[in-house]
Amino acid sequence: MASSENIHHHHDHQQHAHGDAGATSWVDQDGRVYHSHDGLAQHSHVPIYSGFFSTRALPFHSRDYNERAFTVGIGGPDGPGKTALMLVLCQFLRDKYSLAAVTNDIFTKVDGEFLVKHEAIPQERIRPVETGGRPHAAIREDTCINLGPLEELSNLYKTDLLLCVSGGDNLAANFSRELADYIIYIIDVSAGDKIPRK
Ligand SMILES: Nc1nc2c(ncn2[C@@H]2O[C@H](COP(=O)(O)OP(=O)(O)OP(=O)(O)O)[C@@H](O)[C@H]2O)c(=O)[nH]1
Ligand SMILES: [Mg+2]
Structure with missing residues (x-):
């Protein structure tokens, strides 16, 4: 619930901060939203790491523990x-x-x-x-x-x-x-x- 609140807040902030100076936006393969406006380079406000425990990197299961314990x-x-x-x-x-x-x-x-x-x-x-x-x-x-x-x-x-x-x-x-x-x-x-x- 907290995360959905954050997203809404974030979205409002983006609209508020960026106005309507001809912004175009697109989504990359990881679902991050990019846009450019006001002569700024393409950028995204979506954090690189989602911060969700469920999407964290998982252990390698095939590692050789004889090489390193x-x-x-x-x-x-x-x-x-x-x-x-x-x-x-x-x-x-x-x-x-x-x-x-x-x-x-x-x-x-x-x-x-x-x-x-x-x-x-x-x-x-x-x-x-x-x-x-x-x-x-x-x-x-x-x-x-x-x-x-x-x-x-x-x-x-x-x-x-x-x-x-x-x-x-x-x-x-x-x-x-x-x-x-x-x-x-x-x-x-x-x-x-x-x-x-x-
Ligand atoms: N009261 C209390 N003090 C603790 C506990 N764990 C650590 N401390 C104290 O907190 C201080 C910092 O602990 P460290 O183990 O050095 O912390 P650290 O994460 O290794 O610190 P850095 O390596 O500098 O990042 C030390 O003075 C510890 O004695 C705890 O469970 N209870
Ligand atoms: Mg330490």
Whole structure:
């Protein structure tokens, strides 16, 4: 119901904002409505990702887990407790399964150091990755910076399970299916409605 309200609101806004300056519109194969008006380039106001749980990317079923063990990705914006969850998952699972972890930070290795300091799993099984400018890109688009260490750890320790935590970035920090077989996305709801709504 919320989504249908949003669409109506959005539509009203478009009509209101764009007036009648000779606008023409068309629909692409994904159902996104494009138009141009007032000398502006062709554009669409429909978001690229629908945001519906039912239309999310599904796991690859044909993947070879001998090449890289089943990988859990923990994503989400800055500070909701991704690394804290990593630690308790390690503590909970480490006696039953062979684990390894890859952490992502922008310019530091603090998440990796946190797990080492708290002896989550043996230090040699933890690889911190420094992603540089765009942490979400390292888990979403260009995942090789994570795939490399994950595959290596998987082979070295014959892991049952790999944990990969995204660097705190923004709400778009979700995992590519190329990288994560199971995705945990964390937000902090204690600051009000804004983040959950977005
Ligand atoms: N009270 C409380 N504090 C928590 C909980 N989870 C995490 N924290 C605290 O919240 C802060 C942020 O937690 P992190 O695990 O570092 O969050 P993060 O998502 O890894 O943060 P970034 O990597 O910087 O994006 C830390 O001070 C944690 O101790 C929780 O469940 N309860
Ligand atoms: Mg963290």
